[in-house]
Amino acid sequence: MREGVTTASRTARTGASPHAVRRTLGFITLAWVFGAVFFAITTGAALIAFLRKYMQVDDFSYGLILAAGPAAVLFQFFGSYLVERTGRVKKYFLWFNGLHRFIWLGVAAVPLLLPDSSRALQIGVVGLIVFASAALANIGSPGWASWMSSLVPKSIAGKYFGWRAAIGFLVMCATTIVVAALLDRYPTAGWLYGMIFTIAALFGTIDILLFIPVREKTRPHTPAPPALRDLLVTPWRDALFRGFALYTALSGIAYTMMGPFVWTFCFDSHANNGMGMSLVTANLLLYIAPVLSMAVMGRSWGQAIDRFGPKPVLAASALANIIAPAAWIFMRPEFIWAVPIITIISGLTWPGIDQVQFYTQMKGFPATRQSTYVAMFAVVFGLASMTGSAVGGAWASFWQHHIADFQAWLPGGVSHYHPVFLTSILLRIAAFVFVFPTLRLPGSARYSAVARSLAGSVSSSVTRAYTSTKRK
Numbered sequence: 411m412r413e414g415v416t417t418a419s420r421t422a423r424t425g426a427s428p429h430a431v432r433r434t435l436g437f438i439t440l441a442w443v444f445g446a447v448f449f450a451i452t453t454g455a456a457l458i459a460f461l462r463k464y465m466q467v468d469d470f471s472y473g474l475i476l477a478a479g480p481a482a483v484l485f486q487f488f489g490s491y492l493v494e495r496t497g498r499v500k501k502y503f504l505w506f507n508g509l510h511r512f513i514w515l516g517v518a519a520v521p522l523l524l525p526d527s528s529r530a531l532q533i534g535v536v537g538l539i540v541f542a543s544a545a546l547a548n549i550g551s552p553g554w555a556s557w558m559s560s561l562v563p564k565s566i567a568g569k570y571f572g573w574r575a576a577i578g579f580l581v582m583c584a585t586t587i588v589v590a591a592l593l594d595r596y597p598t599a600g601w602l603y604g605m606i607f608t609i610a611a612l613f614g615t616i617d618i619l620l621f622i623p624v625r626e627k628t629r630p631h632t633p634a635p636p637a638l639r640d641l642l643v644t645p646w647r648d649a650l651f652r653g654f655a656l657y658t659a660l661s662g663i664a665y666t667m668m669g670p671f672v673w674t675f676c677f678d679s680h681a682n683n684g685m686g687m688s689l690v691t692a693n694l695l696l697y698i699a700p701v702l703s704m705a706v707m708g709r710s711w712g713q714a715i716d717r718f719g720p721k722p723v724l725a726a727s728a729l730a731n732i733i734a735p736a737a738w739i740f741m742r743p744e745f746i747w748a749v750p751i752i753t754i755i756s757g758l759t760w761p762g763i764d765q766v767q768f769y770t771q772m773k774g775f776p777a778t779r780q781s782t783y784v785a786m787f788a789v790v791f792g793l794a795s796m797t798g799s800a801v802g803g804a805w806a807s808f809w810q811h812h813i814a815d816f817q818a819w820l821p822g823g824v825s826h827y828h829p830v831f832l833t834s835i836l837l838r839i840a841a842f843v844f845v846f847p848t849l850r851l852p853g854s855a856r857y858s859a860v861a862r863s864l865a866g867s868v869s870s871s872v873t874r875a876y877t878s879t880k881r882k
Contacts, residue, residue: 434561434624439574441620446581448511448614454582455590455693456606458673463597463689464521465532469674469810473803476670478537480799482544483792487641489552490785494641499553499781500626504618506550510543511614518607521600548792552785555771559780560627562772571768572712575761579705583698590693597689644779645786650850654770655787657845659794661728664837666798667830671806672696672738675827676749683825685743695749703757704764710867711761712769718860719853720766720774725846726857726864727762730755732838738831742823762860767791770851806830 451457461467461475492502516539520532562570589606596602645651676692678684687695714723734755737748775783809826 430625431561431563435570437620437624438558438561439577441617442574442578443581444613444620445617446578447585448514448610448617449578450582450585451589451606451610452514452517452614454697455586455673455689456593456603456610458670459590459593459597459689460517460521460603460607461536462674462677463593464600464603465529465536467529467533469671469806470803471533472670472674473799473801473806475533475537475540476666476799476803477796478541479544480666480792480794480796482541483548483789483796485545485548486552486785486788486792489549490641490781492549493553493556493781494779498626499557500621500624503550503554503557504621506546508615508618510546510550511618512611513539513543513546514607514611514614518604518611520604522604525600548788552781552788555784556777556780557626559772559777561624566716569709569712569716571772572709572761572765575712575764576705576708579701579708583701583705586693586697586701590690590697594689640779641782641785645775645783648776648783650774651783651787653845653849654774654851655790657841657849658767658787659790660841660845661838662791662794663798663801664834664841665731666795667802667805667837668735668738668798668834670799671802671827671830674806675738675741675825678825678827680743683742683823684827685741685746685749687746695753699750700753700757700760703754704761707758707864708761708765710864711765713867714762714860714863715765715769717863718855719851720769721849721851721853722855722857722860723762723853724766724849724851726860727759727766728838728842728846729857730759731763732835732842734759735831735838736835739828739835741828766851774851802830802834805833 461472467475489502489506493499517536520535524532524535592602592606645655673692673696674684676685676687676696677689678686680686685692711723711727734752737752741748771784771787775787806827809829813820813824813826
């Protein structure tokens with residue numbers, strides 16, 4: 411009887427039968443398999459190797475290229491305006507996001523058609539394509555959360571998107587293992603980079619095309635189109651949004667200031683006080699290990715949100731992602747054994763942050779003009795990411811040229827990346843101490859209760875896996 415009531419309530423909320431909901435979720439999950447390949451290539455080891463090993467950009471240019479994508483986030487307002495004016499999401503999502511993926515063929519063309527061009531021209535072309543691609547994605551994506559919100563029952567939202575994320579993480583791992591092995595063997599082969607980015611563009615486009623069968627529930631729209639001022643002002647009137655946006659901005663700057671430069675620190679030679687890793691080793695330790703950990707824990711963090719609410723889950727995850735990454739401040743080549751410990755802990759705990767952001771956009775923001783809230787949140791997050799990448803590059807470049815001036819006061823083996831890591835950790839602490847307590851997210855449980863629950867979930871999973879293996 412309880413299952414019947416649950417099924418009926420889900421049907422009432424989504425406007426579809428359980429069979430139709432399962433079919434829809436199947437298409438969304440399958441699409442993400444292809445999308446995960448796209449993102450693994452365009453945001454992971456392949457892009458980093460392309461910039462650092464093939465194009466050989468410096469820290470400042472590296473930071474600017476990574477900031478180009480987030481800089482396009484202001485285009486979210488155009489997407490939000492279209493959604494609120496028409497009440498439609500699907501057609502804009504398909505067209506703009508399809509082009510967003512497809513034009514990565516332009517990046518693939520750089521090593522194939524411009525191999526002998528100046529570095530400045532190559533950097534300019536790649537930066538322009540990254541910006542244009544992000545602009546298209548920002549126009550096409552504001553209504554996606556509200557679209558999915560109308561399709562996925564709230565009672566299983568955390569569990570489903572955690573499971574979907576886990577599948578994506580596994581696909582990303584498989585993709586990056588193959589890509590890193592190839593690029594480590596042929597680090598300057600332009601034809602290989604061209605082939606890899608072509609695959610990314612095609613798989614990314616297939617991801618979007620798989621949403622064609624996914625139905626769209628028509629939403630009522632305002633007879634009078636919202637003014638631009640409404641799009642800019644409305645979200646900031648909501649106390650939950652204001653606090654969450656401020657916390658996301660400060661912590662987002664900290665995360666993006668550090669993440670990309672951990673890679674460059676690991677690539678740097680021992681002579682420059684770097685870790686001296688190969689692409690395969692760096693990919694294994696910095697990407698595969700944490701992503702596999704995320705795949706293991708993604709579903710559990712989603713279930714924790716369903717059980718405890720987003721605030722204590724975010725507290726547990728954010729605190730862990732202050733403590734573990736702080737070890738990078740003290741990292742030296744002789745401590746390479748500690749790198750997988752740091753990255754696995756970060757991977758096990760990062761899905762809490764990721765899932766809370768996703769859940770809040772889908773289920774936390776008001777249903778009225780939800781795309782406006784999502785668009786403004788994306789702008790805040792994008793500007794924070796842009797700031798973090800750009801400032802991280804400028805800060806690393808500054809210390810590269812001036813660290814010799816401070817050698818008398820610094821311990822031996824300090825790289826010009828260590829001050830960047832220290833700044834990132836201090837910003838994370840500031841966000842957690844001064845901003846997090848003011849958040850009005852649901853959930854009053856202690857984060858220690860969340861941690862115990864997650865530890866129990868991991869223990870149960872390990873026990874089941876061990877028992878299953880022993881029986882076989």
